Amino acid sequence: MEGVVTIKDVAQKAGVVKSTVSNVLTGRKFVSETLKKKVLDACRELNFHPNFYAAGLSGGKSDIIALVLESNDDVGRTFYSELVMSCLKQASANGYSLLIYYSSDNDKLINILRQGNAPIDGAVIMSPCVNDERLEQIESDRIPCVVVGRPENDYLSYVDIDNKKLVRDVCEALNKNKDKEIYLINSHFDLTISHDRQKSFAEYCAACGTDAQTHSFVSKNSDENDGYLLSRDIVKKSAVIITANASLAKGVYRAAEEKGLKVGEDVAVFALGRHQEHGTFAPKLSYAYQDYSVLGKQAIDLLIEEIDNGHSGRNVLIDSQPTFTQSVEKFL
Amino acid sequence: MEGVVTIKDVAQKAGVVKSTVSNVLTGRKFVSETLKKKVLDACRELNFHPNFYAAGLSGGKSDIIALVLESNDDVGRTFYSELVMSCLKQASANGYSLLIYYSSDNDKLINILRQGNAPIDGAVIMSPCVNDERLEQIESDRIPCVVVGRPENDYLSYVDIDNKKLVRDVCEALNKNKDKEIYLINSHFDLTISHDRQKSFAEYCAACGTDAQTHSFVSKNSDENDGYLLSRDIVKKSAVIITANASLAKGVYRAAEEKGLKVGEDVAVFALGRHQEHGTFAPKLSYAYQDYSVLGKQAIDLLIEEIDNGHSGRNVLIDSQPTFTQSVEKFL
DNA sequence: CTGTTAGCGCTTTCAG
DNA sequence: CTGAAAGCGCTAACAG
Numbered sequence: 001m002e003g004v005v006t007i008k009d010v011a012q013k014a015g016v017v018k019s020t021v022s023n024v025l026t027g028r029k030f031v032s033e034t035l036k037k038k039v040l041d042a043c044r045e046l047n048f049h050p051n052f053y054a055a056g057l058s059g060g061k062s063d064i065i066a067l068v069l070e071s072n073d074d075v076g077r078t079f080y081s082e083l084v085m086s087c088l089k090q091a092s093a094n095g096y097s098l099l100i101y102y103s104s105d106n107d108k109l110i111n112i113l114r115q116g117n118a119p120i121d122g123a124v125i126m127s128p129c130v131n132d133e134r135l136e137q138i139e140s141d142r143i144p145c146v147v148v149g150r151p152e153n154d155y156l157s158y159v160d161i162d163n164k165k166l167v168r169d170v171c172e173a174l175n176k177n178k179d180k181e182i183y184l185i186n187s188h189f190d191l192t193i194s195h196d197r198q199k200s201f202a203e204y205c206a207a208c209g210t211d212a213q214t215h216s217f218v219s220k221n222s223d224e225n226d227g228y229l230l231s232r233d234i235v236k237k238s239a240v241i242i243t244a245n246a247s248l249a250k251g252v253y254r255a256a257e258e259k260g261l262k263v264g265e266d267v268a269v270f271a272l273g274r275h276q277e278h279g280t281f282a283p284k285l286s287y288a289y290q291d292y293s294v295l296g297k298q299a300i301d302l303l304i305e306e307i308d309n310g311h312s313g314r315n316v317l318i319d320s321q322p323t324f325t326q327s328v329e330k331f332l
Numbered sequence: 333m334e335g336v337v338t339i340k341d342v343a344q345k346a347g348v349v350k351s352t353v354s355n356v357l358t359g360r361k362f363v364s365e366t367l368k369k370k371v372l373d374a375c376r377e378l379n380f381h382p383n384f385y386a387a388g389l390s391g392g393k394s395d396i397i398a399l400v401l402e403s404n405d406d407v408g409r410t411f412y413s414e415l416v417m418s419c420l421k422q423a424s425a426n427g428y429s430l431l432i433y434y435s436s437d438n439d440k441l442i443n444i445l446r447q448g449n450a451p452i453d454g455a456v457i458m459s460p461c462v463n464d465e466r467l468e469q470i471e472s473d474r475i476p477c478v479v480v481g482r483p484e485n486d487y488l489s490y491v492d493i494d495n496k497k498l499v500r501d502v503c504e505a506l507n508k509n510k511d512k513e514i515y516l517i518n519s520h521f522d523l524t525i526s527h528d529r530q531k532s533f534a535e536y537c538a539a540c541g542t543d544a545q546t547h548s549f550v551s552k553n554s555d556e557n558d559g560y561l562l563s564r565d566i567v568k569k570s571a572v573i574i575t576a577n578a579s580l581a582k583g584v585y586r587a588a589e590e591k592g593l594k595v596g597e598d599v600a601v602f603a604l605g606r607h608q609e610h611g612t613f614a615p616k617l618s619y620a621y622q623d624y625s626v627l628g629k630q631a632i633d634l635l636i637e638e639i640d641n642g643h644s645g646r647n648v649l650i651d652s653q654p655t656f657t658q659s660v661e662k663f664l
Numbered sequence: 665c666t667g668t669t670a671g672c673g674c675t676t677t678c679a680g
Numbered sequence: 681c682t683g684a685a686a687g688c689g690c691t692a693a694c695a696g
Contacts, residue, residue: 053388054689092434102424119451386673
């Protein structure tokens with residue numbers, strides 16, 4: 001009784017033929033109750049478990065979802081770990097295991113997405129991985145994919161923070177009477193997130209009769225120094241400065257201090273992206289919390305939908321709740 | 333040029349036969365440089381990528397490591413997430429992807445470990461999953477496995493905190509002059525960790541001439557109430573009470589307060605297991621930090637060793653550094 | 665409703 | 681050193 005137990009053994013034991021066993025197991029074809037029971041009993045007695053590779057080779061599902069992460073960016077552990085854990089939880093809740101690819105080899109990462117190259121039914125991809133034309137090449141025999149963060153390509157579904165709404169909300173909240181000078185210090189334009197924010201900001205400016213051109217800036221490194229340099233000339237009484245992240249905001253604080261302006265009182269500062277504390281801010285920085293748990297969960301849900309029903313073209317935008325604290329206190 | 337590109341296509345293009353391509357790709361047999369180049373070129377031109385399932389079916393490696401978690405216990409997210417992230421990092425560093433199974437179906441979890449039932453070269457298993465005789469059944473055709481935490485079975489390698497050393501160190505540190513009454517409030521004996529701690533404590537008692545029997549207790553629920561009930565009769569001046577976890581310690585604090593005893597001064601309290609803040613303790617609780625990052629990393633290392641060289645029977649014990657603070661202040 | 669047959673794409677004998 | 685053929689275990693046509 002040694003060696004691997006195959007459906008052939010089960011078939012013999014149950015007194016049927018291989019395909020009947022297969023039909024019982026996959027449930028794709030009707031089999032009489034009597035035979036079904038015989039087969040199931042035989043499976044149990046022989047302790048049969050189907051071979052994963054063989055099933056996959058002949059077109060079965062793997063019940064595995066991939067999470068594709070690029071390991072180049074150091075974007076902090078807590079960030080990834082929240083996404084990973086929420087994907088894991090949601091995938092498991094739906095009967096899937098989670099296979100995590102974490103590599104800096106973009107080529108390798110992309111090849112995973114081809115049909116049959118990896119034991120997966122679909123993949124959730126962290127945005128940076130897909131800024132690549134090669135993805136387009138394999139469009140034909142690609143497995144279902146969902147991207148976290150809006151990708152440049154328009155043929156992939158995605159889940160993202162609703163950045164446009166966020167920017168609009170923040171602008172409106174901090175410039176209720178449209179009597180303030182409002183500015184956006186954006187991150188580099190390689191990121192689609194920057195485009196979305198810029199666009200929304202421009203729309204807001206248009207509605208206010210403000211010149212968006214002179215009121216928005218693109219930062220190269222998105223760091224404190226950039227924030228300082230770009231805000232130096234614009235910080236003034238009654239200015240609202242919205243930055244792409246907390247580091248840039250830090251620079252704005254410095255510029256304000258240099259001019260003897262009080263953040264929260266003379267000038268409002270708000271960071272659009274902020275996940276955890278990046279150092280301390282006095283007065284406390286207002287920001288929008290990026291909830292990667294929700295992103296992960298929604299991505300898995302959307303992916304499973306695509307696995308089951310094919311590409312829907314549906315995308316999911318998630319509301320990001322701005323937290324208004326000391327740094328905008330007098331502007332609310 | 334459509335459809336899936338197989339080695340057959342590559343062979344045709346390169347003007348050789350299938351097996352030659354295979355030999356070049358797997359490198360298991362010598363092939364002349366000229367042909368090798370031809371084949372490799374053909375692969376590149378056709379953008380060939382081997383089919384994962386087919387390779388697996390014929391005995392190839394998957395370069396995937398499984399992490400098997402049981403989802404029954406609510407043992408806090410931070411706990412698992414540290415383990416997951418460290419395994420992910422270490423696996424990736426060695427060219428492996430990490431496939432996470434997170435289920436409450438112990439049966440399903442165990443079947444994964446059979447050869448060919450899942451696309452994995454080996455598995456890291458969180459301890460609770462393996463307390464099961466069924467594992468023994470599949471001993472013959474099981475993939476390489478490493479357990480985090482000492483399993484009951486002696487045929488699996490494992491990585492664990494060195495609990496024996498920890499208990500000994502703590503006992504010695506808090507009872508330098510052997511003039512204190514020292515107690516152990518252990519967790520339930522289903523856990524091998526409790527056995528290890530008990531054993532070490534008994535050894536220490538023997539060396540001190542203390543009766544271990546009357547100085548150690550088994551808690552059923554390992555919660556605050558258990559800690560309170562079990563310690564009520566033993567808290568007294570100059571008592572050292574070591575608990576299995578922070579919840580039990582909380583109960584000891586309560587018992588001490590009830591008797592008007594000061595923790596850290598009249599009575600020492602130390603928690604062997606503690607990963608993060610479980611509420612606040614005043615005075616601050618002394619405890620041993622369980623570093624799951626190290627456990628994960630070591631588990632992966634050991635597993636890869638087994639995948640490469642077969643079962644070594646080697647286990648890894650990790651030092652846990654006790655942190656002595658206010659709750660044992662006057663006992664040091 | 666059940667049984668036969670032909671592959672899935674790859675590795676691996678075993679002859680040339 | 682290279683080529684033909686067998687088969688891994690399963691599913692999916694198709695014929696009974």
